[in-house]
Amino acid sequence: xxxVEKSKNPPKKMKFGKSVKRFWPFYVMLAPGIIYLIxxxxxxxxxxxxxxxxIDYRLGILKSPWVGLSNFEYLFKTSDAWxxxxxxxxxxxxxxxxxxxxxxxxxxxxxxxKGIRNKETYQTLVLIPYLISTVVVSYLVYAFLSTDxxxxxxxxxxxxxVDTISWYTEKKYWPVILVIVYLWxxxxxxxxxxxATVIGIDGSLYEAAVVDGANRWHKIKDIILPSLKGTIITLxxxxxxxxxxxxxxxxxxxxxxxGPLLDVTNTIDTYVYRGLLQLNDVGRASAAGFYQSMVxxxxxxxxxxxVRKIDKENALF
Amino acid sequence: MNRMKKFLSVLLVxxxxxxxxxxxxxxxxxxxxxxxxxxxxxxxxxxxxxDGNDKGSGEIVTLKVAMVSTSDQSGADEVEAAANEILKEYxxxxxxxxxxxxxxxxxxxxxxxxxxxxxxVLPLLTTPLTTYVNNGQVLExxxxxxxxxxxxxxxxxxxxxxxxxxxxKLYGITTSRDLAASYGIYMRKxxxxxxxxxxxxxxxxxxLEEVFVKVKELHPEMYGLFGSQTGSVEAWGWDRIxxxxxxxxxxxxxxxxxxxxxxxxxxxxxxxxxxxxxxQKGYIMADALSNTETSENLMKxxxxxxxxxxxxxxxxxQQERATGYEIEVIEFIPAYATTQNIQGLTWGIxxxxxxxxxxxxxxxxxYSNPELSNILVxxxxxxxxxYIDDTKxxxxxxxxxxxxxxxxxxxxxxxxxxFITPVWSPNPTDxxxxxxxxxxxxxxxxxxxxxxxxxxxxxxVTACTNVVTKYNYALMTGSVDVxxxxxxxxxxxxxxxxxxxxxxxxxQYEQWKLEQ
Numbered sequence: 001x002x003x004v005e006k007s008k009n010p011p012k013k014m015k016f017g018k019s020v021k022r023f024w025p026f027y028v029m030l031a032p033g034i035i036y037l038i039x040x041x042x043x044x045x046x047x048x049x050x051x052x053x054x055i056d057y058r059l060g061i062l063k064s065p066w067v068g069l070s071n072f073e074y075l076f077k078t079s080d081a082w083x084x085x086x087x088x089x090x091x092x093x094x095x096x097x098x099x100x101x102x103x104x105x106x107x108x109x110x111x112x113x114k115g116i117r118n119k120e121t122y123q124t125l126v127l128i129p130y131l132i133s134t135v136v137v138s139y140l141v142y143a144f145l146s147t148d149x150x151x152x153x154x155x156x157x158x159x160x161x162v163d164t165i166s167w168y169t170e171k172k173y174w175p176v177i178l179v180i181v182y183l184w185x186x187x188x189x190x191x192x193x194x195x196a197t198v199i200g201i202d203g204s205l206y207e208a209a210v211v212d213g214a215n216r217w218h219k220i221k222d223i224i225l226p227s228l229k230g231t232i233i234t235l236x237x238x239x240x241x242x243x244x245x246x247x248x249x250x251x252x253x254x255x256x257x258x259g260p261l262l263d264v265t266n267t268i269d270t271y272v273y274r275g276l277l278q279l280n281d282v283g284r285a286s287a288a289g290f291y292q293s294m295v296x297x298x299x300x301x302x303x304x305x306x307v308r309k310i311d312k313e314n315a316l317f
Numbered sequence: 318m319n320r321m322k323k324f325l326s327v328l329l330v331x332x333x334x335x336x337x338x339x340x341x342x343x344x345x346x347x348x349x350x351x352x353x354x355x356x357x358x359x360x361x362x363x364x365x366x367x368d369g370n371d372k373g374s375g376e377i378v379t380l381k382v383a384m385v386s387t388s389d390q391s392g393a394d395e396v397e398a399a400a401n402e403i404l405k406e407y408x409x410x411x412x413x414x415x416x417x418x419x420x421x422x423x424x425x426x427x428x429x430x431x432x433x434x435x436x437x438v439l440p441l442l443t444t445p446l447t448t449y450v451n452n453g454q455v456l457e458x459x460x461x462x463x464x465x466x467x468x469x470x471x472x473x474x475x476x477x478x479x480x481x482x483x484x485x486k487l488y489g490i491t492t493s494r495d496l497a498a499s500y501g502i503y504m505r506k507x508x509x510x511x512x513x514x515x516x517x518x519x520x521x522x523x524x525l526e527e528v529f530v531k532v533k534e535l536h537p538e539m540y541g542l543f544g545s546q547t548g549s550v551e552a553w554g555w556d557r558i559x560x561x562x563x564x565x566x567x568x569x570x571x572x573x574x575x576x577x578x579x580x581x582x583x584x585x586x587x588x589x590x591x592x593x594x595x596x597q598k599g600y601i602m603a604d605a606l607s608n609t610e611t612s613e614n615l616m617k618x619x620x621x622x623x624x625x626x627x628x629x630x631x632x633x634x635q636q637e638r639a640t641g642y643e644i645e646v647i648e649f650i651p652a653y654a655t656t657q658n659i660q661g662l663t664w665g666i667x668x669x670x671x672x673x674x675x676x677x678x679x680x681x682x683x684y685s686n687p688e689l690s691n692i693l694v695x696x697x698x699x700x701x702x703x704y705i706d707d708t709k710x711x712x713x714x715x716x717x718x719x720x721x722x723x724x725x726x727x728x729x730x731x732x733x734x735x736f737i738t739p740v741w742s743p744n745p746t747d748x749x750x751x752x753x754x755x756x757x758x759x760x761x762x763x764x765x766x767x768x769x770x771x772x773x774x775x776x777x778v779t780a781c782t783n784v785v786t787k788y789n790y791a792l793m794t795g796s797v798d799v800x801x802x803x804x805x806x807x808x809x810x811x812x813x814x815x816x817x818x819x820x821x822x823x824x825q826y827e828q829w830k831l832e833q
Contacts (some may be wrong), residue, residue, distance in 0.1 A: 028330055057430055057454035058668050079812045149604040168607050169796050256607035257546055260797055263789040274786050275779035280426070280448045282772035284775070 014052025037171040051286040071287035088267040092243045095182055102187045169260045181233035198230045233314045243299040244292040328594050378675040379410045380685040383439040386415040392724030399692045401692040409679045429454040429667050441489050442662045447768050450483045460489045465677040479658025479766040489663025494730040495629035497654035497759030504623035506643040521649055529600040532622050541625030543612040544794035545603025550625035556655040556762040562785045565819045570653040571762020572823050574651035589792040596795030605794035616640040630751045652759035656768050664733055694738045696725030713742045715787040767829045769822045777814030784809045
């Protein structure tokens with residue numbers, strides 16, 4: 001009876017000092033990583049002040065005058081402000097949604113492959129697009145879409161009897177093109193992460209399901225997807241934190257920096273680059289970065305709060 | 318046994334930890350030498366930075382010089398040593414760091430922020446001079462020039478010197494090169510002869526159409542006219558007042574009286590309509606907008622017939638060397654000089670320099686001392702060049718050396734004064750004189766020397782820059798329909814604030830005119 005009494009008390013959290021004393025080898029191993037993180041990620045945060053100053057190199061960063069929020073104005077005053085924000089967020093939402101679906105599908109397919117040799121071959125193949133530099137990708141796309149020498153115009157459209165399309169000056173096709181290029185390039189990386197979760201599912205669950213009369217589709221719907229829930233939420237929350245950022249290579253180089261396409265390919269990052277290249281204005285560029293990361297931070301907090309309300313276990317923090 | 322294990326594990330952890338730390342420290346010392354050494358050369362190990370406070374005592378002040386390069390300057394050390402032999406009697410020495418064009422903009426930004434890596438003297442290019450001035454990165458030179466730079470003043474006309482002024486104060490001294498430009502077209506002479514059309518009959522841009530028709534007949538696989546991501550031509554007969562985006566220009570080779578919106582001018586519309594017509598007829602390369610190749614490379618591989626370009630003396634010979642074909646040049650717009658020609662490349666002194674007077678003494682020598690300039694521009698005699706005539710006016714590569722493997726590439730236009738150095742064959746011996754004459758007979762734009770300060774209108778400039786990027790190059794290469802696109806372009810510019818920009822630049826211009 002006494003033992004039962006004792007087990008009713010929840011274990012107290014160990015005090016920090018005591019913890020260090022007892023587990024000091026672990027803290028020692030942790031130290032280099034933490035020091036690196038502080039030096040590389042936290043100390044540079046002091047540089048955020050640049051976003052609020054007009055930098056005069058003669059005075060140095062610390063003594064340059066404060067200008068309040070005026071470095072942020074150019075992002076909002078322009079008639080393009082709505083366009084670039086819409087593009088950045090819109091594309092990111094589509095990327096997250098479709099990216100997750102494609103990655104999970106591929107992960108499940110990888111799981112179905114019989115034979116370890118085949119599995120490994122496909123895992124490698126699937127990762128290759130991710131490793132190719134975006135500049136190379138932009139020329140691969142050019143090989144397809146070039147007006148006079150591209151594959152699509154010459155081999156596909158010509159055979160169908162359709163007029164050649166000047167891809168790089170017609171903006172209506174590009175949302176689709178960019179989504180396809182993005183999916184092609186990044187599905188490999190995320191699918192490997194999902195795949196790692198899938199292979200961790202206990203095999204006995206499948207056997208129990210078969211006994212209950214489950215077919216393949218039921219197995220996917222009722223075993224694999226629920227097991228992936230945690231991973232999906234974690235990866236999505238992480239992507240959502242970057243919702244105001246965009247892959248510069250994808251939006252600047254793949255469309256070959258073509259002017260007529262700017263309405264659908266201009267994102268916050270490319271807008272800042274194009275606008276400030278000649279002006280060389282560190283303050284304004286920092287303001288843009290600050291704006292993107294601040295909003296991303298708030299969005300992650302909000303999303304996490306939402307997830308907490310729905311399903312406490314899976315929230316990030 | 319347990320104690321042994323425990324002891325060993327403690328030892329291992331300690332070793333791991335200290336390895337991580339040592340990795341850290343040696344990494345940083347590597348970093349500093351790498352940063353100050355940069356991409357191409359090693360620092361001369363004998364040079365030590367001395368605190369030359371008293372010039373009279375014979376102490377030599379070492380000044381850091383940054384220089385742009387297009388290749389690996391393996392002969393840089395010898396050049397530096399030879400230069401320092403000459404500079405000894407002036408109390409200065411130089412430590413040159415060559416930085417590749419590709420990383421020039423970022424590296425120089427770092428080098429100009431001060432600190433022990435800071436540079437003293439450098440050429441100012443790619444980033445506009447006005448930007449450097451607004452950021453406080455370069456020193457005002459008026460007084461220094463008067464005190465220590467008298468010989469520099471003799472190398473240029475007052476107008477050319479004025480080109481380096483921003484808001485009335487001198488910040489950069491231009492270099493000796495083509496300080497004006499005329500505009501025209503260059504084409505493959507052999508194909509032009511095939512068409513049977515006499516170049517003398519071509520006097521207007523529109524006359525080129527019959528040439529293109531014939532070329533397309535004879536060589537359907539070639540591109541008639543060049544186009545690229547940056548359009549087909551720039552500054553076609555107007556002064557863009559130091560602005561690459563041409564937000565407010567002075568028309569008529571800079572002779573008009575006021576600053577206007579280029580994109581609403583009839584000349585612009587006529588030109589882009591012509592380009593659109595030619596594009597649809599197939600004379601301009603179809604995917605011009607996506608093209609990142611240079612016209613020289615395309616012509617060299619036999620795919621291109623002609624390209625618009627800005628011209629200067631010796632241009633045809635230069636293109637012949639670059640493409641390997643004989644070139645015919647036709648000029649449409651005679652030479653005129655704008656602020657951009659002069660201010661586009663100047664030499665200046667960093668604001669963070671601790672030895673500004675010595676820096677000006679050094680510049681004075683670089684501009685006026687023929688021996689020093691020859692070493693800096695051409696390298697060491699016998700290694701990167703040899704004299705081919707007795708009067709020592711012409712030079713060429715030594716045996717076995719060519720443009721690809723020379724230890725020291727000539728960047729004469731980028732050094733302060735190539736006019737006092739020998740001429741490279743096959744250019745004629747009076748090449749520099751021809752160039753000087755070209756510079757001085759070119760019609761100076763009325764706005765020559767005026768460089769607007771855009772710090773109060775940066776928001777509008779950023780917005781307008783984006784609009785120009787969206788439409789200008791597409792229109793200039795004829796890639797989009799003019800009736801649809803031009804009105805949209807003009808409207809979006811107005812929404813982005815082009816009128817405010819022109820108003821601001823006009824009021825500064827009027828102010829500047831009064832002060833002349």
